[in-house]
Amino acid sequence: MSMEYYEEDVPHVLAVDDNIIDRKLIERLLKTSSCRVTVAENAIRALEYLGLKENQQQSQFNGKGAKVNMIITDYCMPGMTGYELLQKIKESSMLKDVPVVIMSSENIPNRINECLEKGAERFILKPLKLADVKMLRCQLTKC
């Protein structure tokens, strides 16, 4: 663990993606946009980091989860998808107000609507660009 000091208003973003290149890219994009970044390679790890276990009810939230200001996740992931992760987050009383952004390489209107209806803040098409991430940072973390 690095001993870096972060100012109070530096947003902490959890990025979830099963693709190693995309993880590196999103991390750099977020850091360039002045965010503190934690990266997870799948939804289960993301939930664990947030303090939510896969099969736990809301009442069993262990309260030891890390605080994040935004979650950005890939849609297509093996095991639990980004959509399922979104569901779990929105069903959690502790996490439901954390903005969730879904990324996908596929522009499928049904998929986009599904995610937005489930409470995703935004749906972004991959590949991600600096302008996309800067906009997100401003709009979602109210800078």
Next chain:
Amino acid sequence: MSSVLQLQRQFIDYTTSLHNEGYLDNQFTELQKLQDESNPDFVTEVVSMYFEDSDKLLNNLTTALQQRNVDYKQVDAHAHQFKGSSSSIGAKRVTNVCAHFKGFCEAKNLDGCLRCLQQVKQEYIFFRNKLEALFRLEQQILQAGGSVPMVE
């Protein structure tokens, strides 16, 4: 012995031709935007990661298509990964072949898949060679004391 200006000119021309010939697209330029004094090697780092990952994916694809009972879902999963990472670094032609590859997976068309595998290997090798040449040019410029021009 090329002067710095000559090398820089060469670099600009080469980068432009790579874009014009469709080997690279804007996403590669996006990667370059993320490189600065605090992260001077970002592009070469990501691209090296991409080469390493792609070698594995190509092996996986080859093996998966050699099975007696081909698992097209598995082949598609690998093609999907390859398409994703290729798209993220701006490897336009490789990405396009991967898209076709996925189509053949969905159709469970073995012949189509095998042809795409050959094609994607070919495109990947072309891409890799060209990018390595580009990086060598960069190194030459830096060693000659010059700075690497940004090509829009």
